[in-house]
Amino acid sequence: MSEVKASEGSLFIQHFFKDSNRALSYYLEKMNGYQAAKRVLTELTPDQVIDEVKKANLRGRGGAGFPTGMKWSFIPKQSEKPKYLVCNADESEPGTCKDRQIMRYTPHLLIEGLVIGSYAIGCKHAYIYIRGEYVREAKLLDEAIQEAYAKGYLGQGIMGSKFDLDITVHRGAGAYICGEETGLLNSLEGKRGEPRVKPPFPATSGAFSCPTAVNNVESLANIPFIMRMSGESFAKMGKIDKSGGTRLISLSGHVKKPGVYEVMAGGMTLRQIIQDLGGGMLGDKRLKAVIPGGSSAPILTADEIDVIYDVEPLQKIGTMMGSAAIMVIHEDTDLVKLLLRITKFYAHESCGQCTPCREGCHWMESLLHKMIKGEAKMQDLDLLVEVAQNIGGKTLCALGDAAAGPVISFVKKFRPEFEAYIKGQKKYA
């Protein structure tokens, strides 16, 4: 399990991995709990809060990296309908388990973030949509919310202000696509978690057809820090333009010390993360490849890891930071089999609304099956890439692109491995 390795300036990690830290008393005493919310509710206007978050360069931590302050500013100021803030705690991108640590060890940080965010956009009832498998985390959140109600940090007239807020934890039931914000909103409304046609975007018509902001757990948990230290100071923590604060990284696969770590945004290269935080390669084997941002991120070869680990540098080399889930792969790994596993996942999770994704994912899966069984011809490899290219950009949501990216990048960068199966040089073991 992860060990606490707090570097200077880290915000979260020093509070993780100890069960007693989740208590309200710890949050109040050791983390200046609810002080930021108190100041916001009594001294600042909603617009001032949004401006501060904009200055912080807080990028959404769920995967798309959209600036949180900007998202909040899209919520109409005047609305006859209620407005909603929905926390996306679906954390289902393969490789990702950072939000789980926030909910387990610092649930009040998330609650305070929701209080501040709700005030900023004018929401009276916020929802935390948590993936169904996180049974324990949902229970812990419920307990923390009850604590907060009991002490007046939630409910009517929070901390002597005129602001009221309720928070409800809503459990999902096992569907990757509910991490997509409009799929999530449908699921919250008691429907199948199928993504919606956009526009309208959630900011104008989201939960229950009302203006809605959907933010990731880590994004919201950063809000109290921003309001305590100022947006400018938070932005300065980032070592790279446009990225403020720190990033929680889920480091898994073939490293000596897998774990959740925290780095200054843009403060380390991928190689440094693997070496210095992960303790190097498991069994001192050679590095073969890295999936740098959850299973949807195009794969990198061992030669491509001297890249600053942040949004733009990764984009520049054709991949993405996504949910900051790094999966490290050593030399003994069969990448054809691994790609088959990834593709099977997307085929299983495709909601089925869009033909390119529904049919394409299954088609790619069956082509890869054929390859592994030694029944494929060389043109099947080109067909595989062609199918992938015909999914990308042609679907309602990003799942289609997420399924296509790995296929295209695996074949492009590790083509000989696929050819070995086709030529019969390699057999399924």
Next chain:
Amino acid sequence: MSTPLSNKFYEEMKKLESRYPNKKALILPALHQAQKEYGWLPKESLAAVAEYIGVHEAQIREVASFYTMYNLKPVGKMHLKICTNVACCLRGADELMGFAEKKLEIECGETTKDGLFTLSEEECLGACTAAPAMMANDDYVEELDIHKLNAYIEKIKEGGVRS
């Protein structure tokens, strides 16, 4: 009219009603609560949920069938769901699955004859840094290896399942 759901179901739902702007939003919570009663969702319980929400039974089935956690068929007392997604796969999940199938003498997706175990393959559980992992009913079991999995199964065989 007799109902296959207990009073507790209706009490729990009553507590949630004021948390949502309409009753349809209670479908997921209601299905979770209903599943607690039998460990799965028999047709009669879906009908009872439909009646409670005030929609046609088909609408409840339509929703329930979308989500993998709602069991529309009976499952064993202990449902083992081994994650075989990327991070767990890199750490030996396939070997674990093979071992579990052999040990329980069933294939993935099946239930043992005594009704004690169901074995399933699971997509990413969000336990990637403690891979490989599985869910055993509502609990996570992490940093698994064959030895640990064997001991876990033996313990259930001897002591049964705590409810």
